[in-house]
Amino acid sequence: MNVHLDIAPLVAEALATGVPVVALESTIISHGFAYPANVECAYEAQRVALEAGVVPATIAIVGGRLTVGLTDEQIEHFGTAPGITKASRRDIAMLAAREMDGATTVAGTMLIAAMAGIRVFATGGIGGVHRGAEKTFDISADLVELSRTDVAVVCAGAKSILDIGLTLEYLETHGVPVIGYCTDEFPAFYTRSSGFGVDERVETAEDIAAFLRAKRGLALSGGAVVANPIPVQHELDPQMLEGVIDSALAEADAQGVHGKDVTPFLLARIHELTGGASEEANKQLVYSNVRLATEIAAVL
Numbered sequence: 695m696n697v698h699l700d701i702a703p704l705v706a707e708a709l710a711t712g713v714p715v716v717a718l719e720s721t722i723i724s725h726g727f728a729y730p731a732n733v734e735c736a737y738e739a740q741r742v743a744l745e746a747g748v749v750p751a752t753i754a755i756v757g758g759r760l761t762v763g764l765t766d767e768q769i770e771h772f773g774t775a776p777g778i779t780k781a782s783r784r785d786i787a788m789l790a791a792r793e794m795d796g797a798t799t800v801a802g803t804m805l806i807a808a809m810a811g812i813r814v815f816a817t818g819g820i821g822g823v824h825r826g827a828e829k830t831f832d833i834s835a836d837l838v839e840l841s842r843t844d845v846a847v848v849c850a851g852a853k854s855i856l857d858i859g860l861t862l863e864y865l866e867t868h869g870v871p872v873i874g875y876c877t878d879e880f881p882a883f884y885t886r887s888s889g890f891g892v893d894e895r896v897e898t899a900e901d902i903a904a905f906l907r908a909k910r911g912l913a914l915s916g917g918a919v920v921a922n923p924i925p926v927q928h929e930l931d932p933q934m935l936e937g938v939i940d941s942a943l944a945e946a947d948a949q950g951v952h953g954k955d956v957t958p959f960l961l962a963r964i965h966e967l968t969g970g971a972s973e974e975a976n977k978q979l980v981y982s983n984v985r986l987a988t989e990i991a992a993v994l
């Protein structure tokens with residue numbers, strides 16, 4: 695057993711007895727939303743899983759411990775404490791050594807979920823290749839993790855703050871399957887369409903589970919992206935969004951924001967500029983992803 699890993703009793707019991715478990719991330723709590731929307735979203739995501747008979751495992755690094763299944767107090771802490779490290783693969787060993795907290799990104803959460811034996815993970819959106827990456831080399835570690843760690847990530851696609859075309863090219867190069875749930879198009883987070891196709895379209899959670907089972911049976915390493923478009927009634931207006939994203943990107947550029955600060959900066963600015971509309975859409979797409987992830991985990 696991994697000496698740095700703490701699995702909450704409910705999660706450990708579920709894993710031992712074959713009750714389905716879905717992983718949830720914590721960067722979305724510390725850096726994805728402002729308080730109290732962040733903790734509301736975290737609690738509601740867990741509730742949606744429990745309602746489906748699936749045990750939620752919200753993952754973070756707590757005082758250096760890789761923790762699978764946060765308590766309410768811990769969620770509150772990650773939602774309110776200032777300056778919590780955004781933890782991706784490169785950060786994890788140092789946080790463990792220094793006994794510090796870390797809010798895990800998609801990459802960090804995948805890695806820890808795999809250590810715990812959890813195969814399905816629901817989030818909002820994945821990181822990707824940033825616009826202008828040909829100069830900045832800003833490519834999210836999420837994509838690299840997807841190429842090496844065997845966890846299926848259910849998401850609403852990637853935001854158009856990113857270069858979605860290049861993100862999909864990168865995933866293709868690294869052999870990561872991108873499956874569209876009831877869609878031919880890779881969704882763009884707040885909106886259902888991006889103009890870019892998925893590799894394969896599937897209509898049911900059973901079909902996704904069958905694909906994941908075959909992938910495991912073939913010992914094909916690496917994860918998979920399950921792209922679930924935001925429910926129609928919660929979709930934002932693409933034209934309004936385009937203006938907002940352009941302003942947010944220009945501000946980030948003008949203020950010299952770079953590295954791991956880029957994504958949280960853009961998310962916060964989009965939430966401000968849309969007057970909370972994007973926050974509501976973001977919450978709803980997370981719940982919708984958790985619902986689909988629970989169905990897949992239950993079949994698996």
Ligand code: PSU
Pocket residue numbers: 719721722725726798799800801818819820821822833834835836853883953954955956957958961
């Ligand atoms: N996209 C969102 N909300 C988020 C993130 C991405 O819509 O909260 C977070 C996820 O945790 C993701 C991380 O793994 O940002 C990617 O950060 P970066 O672009 O620095 O790799």
Ligand code: MN
Pocket residue numbers: 832833834835953954956
């Ligand atoms: Mn980056």
